[in-house]
Amino acid sequence: MEKLNLQDDVQNCDGEDELSLFRQQWQRELEITPPPKREPDPPPAQAEPLSDEDRAKELFLRGVEMERGGKLYEAIQNYKRAMQILPDVELRLYESSDLRSETPEAESVLEEVVRNNEDPDSDDEDAVEGEDLLARLQRITARKGVLCEMQYPTKSAHMSWLPYEVVLLILRWVVSADLDAASLERAAATCRGLYVCARDADIWRSLCLRTWGIECGTPRASGHSSWRQMYIERPRLLLNGCYISKTTYLRHGENSFQDQFYRPWYLIDYYRYLRLVYTI
Known part of the structure; x- marks a missing residue:
């Protein structure tokens, strides 16, 4: 029994010596081996100053x-x-933002309406690619000899019986004293004959003179191709309808005597309506 104990002690001593030698060798290797170089962190990107x-x-x-x-x-x-x-x-x-929807120009919408309302059986044989719509419709109406045609036969009077001058007087009545050019454009969208009449230069010249006076100038002097373009693009006051001005402001309310920390506010909205009338 004593021999076995001595052998166990010798084995334990040998194991401890090997372990201590391993630790010493490992420690020396750690001291000799240089630590890995740590790459410096990139500098934080500087945000561009806001405008x-x-x-x-x-x-x-x-x-x-x-x-x-x-x-x-x-x-x-x-x-x-x-x-x-x-x-x-x-x-x-x-x-x-996306709230503002892109709407097509009124001119393109009107031309599309007129094209859709054209009779498919009356194609223009002399159509030229890229030709102005007004010139094309003027040629078609001149060839047919009438401004409007009846879709269904009727025994009563029809607008197509009226001469060109009378149709112009009716369109002037549509414009009226309110200078309602929007109603004139809606009338022009009904058929190609009224489209041609509504583009008459005398009607739009009258609109310009009644809007800016006799010293309004000419379309060529102001850089416009026609009286109609001058009336549409030049700043002016609108007489058909009214202007609405909304004013919003905040007003302090009365503090409660029970709760001094409560601060009431009143949001006040009021509207002003302004209607302009043309007088001769």
């Missing part, structure tokens, strides 16, 4: 979020700061 327009838009949108969340007072502060930086920030946000 005044972007900063104003950010403040305005933040105010919108606060207003939706019920934080009216904080929203007003953001609105004020945005308006101080860029007064028309709301308009620019609207123009850059």
